[in-house]
Every structure is written in C-alpha cells, then in structure tokens.
Amino acid sequence: SFLDVEEDPVTVLVTGAAGQIGYALVPMIARGEMLGTNQPVILHLLDIEPAAEALNAVKMELIDSAFPLLKGVVATTNVVEACTDVDIAIMAQAAALEQHASSNCKVLLVANPANTNALILKEFAPSIPEDNITCLTRLDHNRALGQISERLNVHVNDVKNVIIWGNHSSTQYPDVNHATVSTDKGTKSVRELVNNDQWLNTEFVTTVQQRGAAIIKSRKSSSAFSAASSACDHIRDWVLGTPKGTWVSMGVYSDGSYGVQPGLIYSFPVTCEKGEWSIVQGLKIDEFSRAKMDATAEELIEEKALAYSCLN
Ligand code: LMR
Numbered sequence: 001s002f003l004d005v006e007e008d009p010v011t012v013l014v015t016g017a018a019g020q021i022g023y024a025l026v027p028m029i030a031r032g033e034m035l036g037t038n039q040p041v042i043l044h045l046l047d048i049e050p051a052a053e054a055l056n057a058v059k060m061e062l063i064d065s066a067f068p069l070l071k072g073v074v075a076t077t078n079v080v081e082a083c084t085d086v087d088i089a090i091m092a093q094a095a096a097l098e099q100h101a102s103s104n105c106k107v108l109l110v111a112n113p114a115n116t117n118a119l120i121l122k123e124f125a126p127s128i129p130e131d132n133i134t135c136l137t138r139l140d141h142n143r144a145l146g147q148i149s150e151r152l153n154v155h156v157n158d159v160k161n162v163i164i165w166g167n168h169s170s171t172q173y174p175d176v177n178h179a180t181v182s183t184d185k186g187t188k189s190v191r192e193l194v195n196n197d198q199w200l201n202t203e204f205v206t207t208v209q210q211r212g213a214a215i216i217k218s219r220k221s222s223s224a225f226s227a228a229s230s231a232c233d234h235i236r237d238w239v240l241g242t243p244k245g246t247w248v249s250m251g252v253y254s255d256g257s258y259g260v261q262p263g264l265i266y267s268f269p270v271t272c273e274k275g276e277w278s279i280v281q282g283l284k285i286d287e288f289s290r291a292k293m294d295a296t297a298e299e300l301i302e303e304k305a306l307a308y309s310c311l312n
Pocket residue numbers: 112139211212213215222223
C-alpha cells in the first residue's frame with residue numbers, strides 16, 4: 001500500500017521515561033525517527049514510583065499526539081511488566097531484561113557511566129548476546145561532526161567518519177584522522193581543509209570531551225534532546241544499517257581490535273548491516289592517537305575494577 005504500515009510492531013522499552021531524556025526520546029520513537037516511518041511501535045515506559053504521576057502524563061501526551069505508528073503504550077513502575085517481550089531497550093534494567101525481554105533484545109545504555117553500566121548489565125543478563133549490549137557515544141560522535149561543520153562552515157551532513165574512541169567521559173578521544181568532507185571538488189580530508197593541526201589536536205578534542213559539562217553549566221541540567229536524538233541515530237543505524245561508505249561510533253564489547261583490552265565496552269568506529277555491527281578494521285593509528293586511545297582504555301579498566309569490587 002501507499003502507506004506501508006503493515007509490519008508487526010517493534011516493542012521499545014525506555015527506562016526513566018518521565019525524565020528529561022526520556023521525555024524527549026519517546027515522541028521521537030513514536031514518530032518513526034528511531035525505526036523508520038513505516039515501522040509501528042509499542043512503547044514500554046518505566047520509571048520509579050515517585051515519578052509514577054509524571055510518567056502517566058507522558059502516556060497521556062502520547063495518546064494526545066495521535067501518532068499513526070504508535071500501536072500501544074504501557075506506562076509502569078513494574079520492572080517485569082516493562083521488560084516483557086521488549087525488542088529494544090534504551091537505558092535498561094538487567095535482571096528483568098534477562099528474564100522477560102525477547103531473546104534477541106538490543107540494548108542501548110545511556111545513563112552514566114554508560115560504558116561501565118553496559119558491562120554490568122552484561123554480567124546480570126548473561127543470556128542476552130554480548131553483541132546486543134551497547135552504550136551511547138553517538139552523542140559525542142555527532143558533537144564532533146558539529147564542531148567540524150561549524151569550523152569549516154559546511155553542512156554537518158557533508159562531514160563524515162569522525163571517530164569517538166573509548167569512554168563516554170572526558171577521556172574519550174574524538175579522532176578526525178580519517179574524517180572527510182564532501183565538497184563541490186570531491187571528497188577532502190578534514191585535516192587538509194581545517195589546515196590547523198594545533199586546533200584539531202587541542203581545542204577541538206577538549207571541546208568535544210567537555211561538551212556535556214558545558215551544556216550542564218549553561219542549562220543547569222544534562223543535555224536531553226541531543227542525547228535522545230543521538231539514541232535514535234544509534235538504534236536506527238544499528239537496525240537499518242549504516243549508509244555506504246560511512247561509519248558511526250558505538251560503545252561495544254571489545255574483541256581486542258586496535259589493541260583494546262577484550263572485555264571492555266569501548267567506543268569504536270563501526271558499520272552496521274542487517275542488525276549487526278562490526279568494527280571498522282585496518283585504520284592507521286598514529287602515536288598521538290595511540291596514547292589517547294590507551295588513556296581512555298585505562299580509565300575504563302579502572303571503572304571496571306571499581307564496579308566489580310562493588311559487586312563482589
Ligand atoms: C553528556 O555527555 O551530555 C552527559 O553524559 C553529561 C552528563 O554528565 O550527564
């Protein structure tokens with residue numbers, strides 16, 4: 001049919017759904033920005049008991065928006081009800097997901113410390129395939145694209161293949177060594193166009209690393225719709241595939257690629273196809289990058305040790 005909305009709905013869980021990111025995220029999902037404008041969705045919204053009323057208001061607003069793709073809303077403070085049969089989980093609740101989610105549920109951790117939270121979730125949800133557990137660094141990736149776009153006065157859509165390596169924290173390494181810009185005269189490297197390695201190696205890096213803190217300082221609360229929007233980008237590219245010739249950054253389970261200790265959730269450049277990500281291989285890493293990639297890995301190793309010491 002012209003409006004092809006015949007597909008089975010996908011059930012998406014958003015935890016902390018009455019919070020700032022959740023409030024920005026659920027209408028995006030209901031509009032098709034996460035899974036495509038032909039894909040019906042059922043939303044499961046979870047929050048804690050003190051937020052139950054606000055959560056119910058989110059459900060009321062979803063109903064009031066008359067979203068054509070929205071086939072159902074469950075707003076609940078019951079973790080089991082929230083996790084039952086979910087296909088995609090944003091933010092997440094390990095033990096209940098383990099028992100009640102669909103067996104191939106894809107999980108995106110947003111709450112900080114996002115990488116290490118993803119690792120802990122993996123511990124408590126061992127039946128979910130490890131490749132299905134990811135954390136959000138697409139926000140940082142998009143921030144890096146935005147900074148290059150502003151600097152060069154080009155459209156953000158013409159900039160691609162930046163990389164966020166490592167932790168979603170101030171030790172992350174935004175790398176432009178493989179990034180390009182599409183121009184009238186063909187594809188150019190970002191380094192060549194910016195023509196200022198000093199800026200790229202210092203101010204650019206720290207601006208992206210500190211962007212979350214800068215938003216908090218100005219807004220007096222964390223970035224919300226940019227986080228929600230990049231969460232949609234993350235899931236959409238994961239499920240529907242990355243555009244040809246383009247990679248994105250995702251926090252994924254390290255297999256040892258680029259000398260990153262296996263068993264960390266580390267942000268890598270990835271391409272996605274048919275619902276599976278794979279780490280882009282064979283990129284040249286210079287000494288400057290190596291040191292920064294190792295420093296952020298070190299921080300993740302420390303976070304992991306701390307997390308496990310608390311669990312034991
Ligand atoms: C962000 O990157 O905007 C957030 O992770 C910052 C924060 O600490 O909430």
